[in-house]
Amino acid sequence: MTVRTRFAPSPTGLLHIGGVRTALFCWLYARRHHGSFILRIEDTDRERSTPAAVQVILDGMDWLGLHPDEGPFYQTARYPRYREVIRQWLDEGKAYHCYCTKDELEAMRNAQLAAKAKPRYDGRCRERRDPRPGITPVVRFRSPDEGEVVVEDRVHGDVVFRNAELDDLIIERSDGNPTYNFCVVVDDYDMRITHVIRGDDHLNNTPRQINMLRALGVEPPVYAHLPMILGPDGTKLSKRHGAVSVLHYREQGYLPEALLNYLARLGWSHGDQEIFSLAEMVELFDLDHVNKAASAINPDKLAWISQQHLMRAQPARVSTELAWQFGQLGVEVVGGPPLEAIVLAQRERAKTLQEMAQNSRYFFCSPEGYDDKAARKHLVAEALPLLAQTRAALAALPDWNAPAIHAALEGLAAAAGVGLGKVAQPLRVAVTGGSVSPPIDQTLAIIGHEATLARIDRAVAWVATGGGPGA
């Protein structure tokens, strides 16, 4: 039997880390077993579903490369099918009309809560024969009164629920719209889903769904309920921390495979391995090593993984992403140094593409000013003679490349009887505006011969005129 998994988000909020992790596991499992991954939009809540939210889901999945083999399917497009099943169940006595008003339901609920009982529908309309005038009924599924349902879960093991705990849930609202638990069942059946992989907040819904599946005459699929993902502080994911759209991660400069790698390690493991390429994840993923406990997001670790992927990715691809980041910063890169050289020089000193771009402005523009602390230490009168010598030596260089620059600077330092740092730091501040950059030879090589000399001149003049604001 071919594996068929599905990711079924509802377009009522944003697609965040938690949803993405679920999507990832579904996708990985399907890929791993050469099956199909299906995307289904659960938009039966017409009040809260928005086209914008659908678009975010689609864009997010697309960016991450979690492409569905089938779909997206929209539940709102399947209403005729749901009605067909409901009609059939009504005919077979598996479902019935309920004329209780919201007020009555509310009263029932309060009474049960007051009696310290679990609030649930008592089934009072089960045997009702006649409609109540003026009330449009809902349709309820007739849940078994006795026995128990066993959810055979791939991550939790067998979980047993007594049917006595379950009540008759509404499957069609009074406005004619079908409800979630019911649609899921019909869809998973129609779409021949073999493995339902979802958040464990759905574990409690599962016995009801199994009962409905059986009413349809079929046996349930394999279930795997994933633990929740929590915010950095260990509490539920909220807007305050972590519950931001996945697309935020793109803007902040994370590579999709880095985010996916991080998410894969949240709840899944393969021994001690931390870094996985997409191909490795597909090859190694399995449900047996999915953890049962909830896990908290750790931004530091995500950043570290991000950098690991930045260092491993093809420079050409990283360049493309970097160009976008420069665009965001308003830095014109056309006509400047090749981006690949910058990637190679900067990738081990940036956690994200955004950070890389921010730290690389000086490759394209002269510093607008000098870092205060750095200037006070290195751009001072005493440093001028050596800086002037450096300028002369660099000006005389016939070939402008890192090894040649390096040799020149080394020679200068040796002749002056100082360490390379004495030469490099003033130069670095003059040319980049700060005290941090890739190795000075590489930095100068990328900036270019002319620009380097011009910037040294500016710095010398700046020192000569007593410093002051600006460069």
Next chain:
RNA sequence: GCUCCCAUCGUCUAGAGGCCCAGGACACAGCCCUCUCAAGGCUGGUACGAGGGUUCGAAUCCCUCUGGGAGCGCCA
């Protein structure tokens, strides 16, 4: 309140009775490398929630407790 789930370093996790006085990773501290910052290497500290069992032997199995979480909607 009822039902269900969960429980190893601060965090992510390895661990499927002896290989564990518990391993890896992030973070943190120190050292090395070094023109700065990184990257990399080395070293260090910190964890099996508590109590009972079972067993020659338990982080691993069972029970109770405690602590977290989820569900109990004409939301998904």
